[in-house]
Amino acid sequence: MIKRQTMPLQDKNIRNKNFDEVALGFELKQIKIEASRCLNCKNPLCVKACPVNINIPKFIKEIIKDDYEEAYSTIYKENIMPGVCGRVCPQEKQCEGACVLGIKQESVSIGALERFLGDYSLENNIFNKENIIENNLKVAIVGSGPAGLSAAASLRRLGYSCDIYEALHDFGGVLRYGIPEFRLPKSIVDEEINRLKNLNINFHKNTIIGKTLTVDQLFNEYNYKAIFVATGAGLPKSLHIKGENLNGVYYANEFLTRVNLMKAYQFPNSPTPIKVGDVVCVVGGGNVAMDAARVAKRLGAKEVFVLYRRDMEALPARREEINHAIEEKIDFRLCLNPVELIGEDYILKTVKAEIMKLGEKDSSGRKRPIPTGKYKTFKIDSCIIAIGQNPNPILKNTTNNLKVDQKDRIIVENCQTSIPGVFAGGDIVTGAATVIEAMGAGKRAAESINKYIKSTL
Ligand SMILES: Cc1cc2nc3c(=O)[nH]c(=O)nc-3n(C[C@H](O)[C@H](O)[C@H](O)COP(=O)(O)OP(=O)(O)OC[C@H]3O[C@@H](n4cnc5c(N)ncnc54)[C@H](O)[C@@H]3O)c2cc1C
Structure with a gap:
């Protein structure tokens, strides 16, 4: 039996006086050992338990073959932020919680493998050049947290032009302003967001939708075909x-x-x-x-x-x-x-x-x-x-007919709100949840937005 590898950590008496990352990441030797523990199940429950359905056994097999570039690409197709998610996902409740090896032994350390590939790709400047066929249709995204970023990436891949509007002076939502440096270094957030800029997503900071611009203005003056609201739960x-x-x-x-x-x-x-x-x-x-x-x-x-x-x-x-x-x-x-x-x-x-x-x-x-x-x-x-x-009520208070529940969470059906063409996802819909659930919501909303826009053409 090969034992689950232990994450190396900064010494407890030193780290409580600095903001450097606590978890140091696996060494390559540990990555190889950990990957070799995967049972490569026929019916991989880990994939079902992942809110963005990453093909986990496939990327682990590619690690075993030393093909880190392909392994990264397998993850990136489903998850645009492996460096972030490898660090902050509650894997014990998601992929690792469903890992079959975990029934009799300890589950495979999937999060640490994901983190390794995210970091490897950044260190070695590996980036998939995506072949985007433009459709010249515009979508506005409100909020640059994980839900907004993931929706933008999925919509770009479908050919939409995407503008992200963010209230703050920097992008990333809770990844930027909430999760501390010692758990999620800002350099990782910066670099993974920069990759989205390579997808030609347009980022607009210091723009509060509901104050600087309204939803009506986005439709009538800026001609967006749809709007995705991903404003989180920051109140x-x-x-x-x-x-x-x-x-x-x-x-x-x-x-x-x-x-x-x-x-x-x-x-x-x-x-x-x-x-x-x-x-x-x-x-x-x-x-x-x-x-x-x-x-x-x-x-x-x-x-x-x-x-x-x-x-x-x-x-x-x-x-x-x-x-x-x-x-x-x-x-x-x-x-x-x-x-x-x-x-x-x-x-x-x-x-x-x-x-x-x-x-x-x-x-x-x-x-x-x-x-x-x-x-x-x-x-x-x-x-x-x-x-x-709780969700911030600015958008609700300035947008006619936007239905919310008693906790100010936006009510959606198939990601669409009570206003045709306005979609919502992430914490603004579920209440405070997780990064990967918000990213899953962004992906699903992109599919719904695509269907909706096609139906209006
Ligand atoms: C301190 C903290 C630690 C956490 N740690 C973890 C963790 O370790 N693992 C994990 O999985 N989850 C964690 N979470 C939860 C996770 O971060 C959230 O579930 C996730 O970020 C939700 O994503 P989102 O895109 O829906 O919203 P957010 O990340 O909140 O992003 C919303 C963005 O919208 C912007 N915005 C709001 N209103 C407007 C407006 N009117 N116009 C324009 N922009 C607007 C906000 O400024 C923000 O940037 C943590 C949360 C907090 C607060």
Whole structure:
């Protein structure tokens, strides 16, 4: 039995003081060993479990033959960002979760192989020149996150001219402003997006659709045949407790945006510091909370703790992220629910949290947290709230007849919204999900847009 290879990591006591990548990637020797573990199943469940259906056994066979160029090309046909997805996909729930080898042994490390090929292609400048037959029809894409980027690539391959409109001053959505450098280096995001520029996708920054331009204008003045809305879920949820407006309280999105997009992680080489102080409390137990806590530690906080209202078992973050956080000396204070943030002269000083006990399982399958009426207080310098995100309502508020549900998610049928010719996908439809699910939605929307436009000609 050949054992699953272990990902080499930066030392835990060094990495919690820098923003360099934590996971270092497999060496070539490990890639060969890992590829040789694939059973090459007749009915590859890993392909079905991948939201963009990459032909995984095929690219692994090509790795075994040392044909890395072909292996990269096999992935790139289905996934335009293997360097990104190899790093951030929750593979344990997708391809690796379905790997047949995983039933009796450990699954093949598919994500690490994908990452290797993405990096190999960038390092060796391997890029498929695509033969695009132009059809002279225009589609507008709103939002440059994974859903928008993937829809644009699929539509270009079908011959459409694609314009991506992005509200921020740089492209990539959460890949750019949310996921920290130590998990996803910005150089990988830059290079994989640059490849899309080679496909002649037009990128427009600083353009908020719903403010700078409206959906009506895109149709009537710019003559787009269809619009794909991929605006994500970037609006933070609030705790709705006293003291949330004190200095020192951040929402994870604004905190991470300041650190990533505005490059506070490079201070003093960037002019945008962010103050965290010595003791930081992060509220929430998901992946965003883990990212915020690990960033705060790297920014120099002496003590960072996660406040979560259930127990360790119920933490929704990926196990890998929780383990990395523990190794980096992030503390977990569990069964605690913040009820008040207390300050002096408008400056945050203390968090007051109610002790919870766990009751019967609720509809989420986790034990319901029940208030006990007993409290604990902790002295803190800053508090980062990471309890989830909702879609931003700008587009809904400025577009007549665009139907959304009670959580402001756009309602679609076969990727089409309530407005003919307007399609939507990614987090704006599903609520906060994953990079690869957003990319899958972008691909499916491109097919629906193609059918729709053909039917109108
Ligand atoms: C901190 C954090 C960490 C995460 N980590 C992971 C991870 O490790 N693995 C994983 O799979 N998923 C992760 N996710 C989730 C994942 O990033 C999202 O599910 C994914 O990015 C959704 O893609 P999207 O294209 O739908 O939206 P987004 O990535 O949110 O992109 C939407 C884009 O639209 C732009 N936009 C919004 N409104 C407008 C407008 N009116 N006009 C023009 N542009 C607009 C936004 O500025 C943004 O650039 C993480 C999320 C966060 C917040």
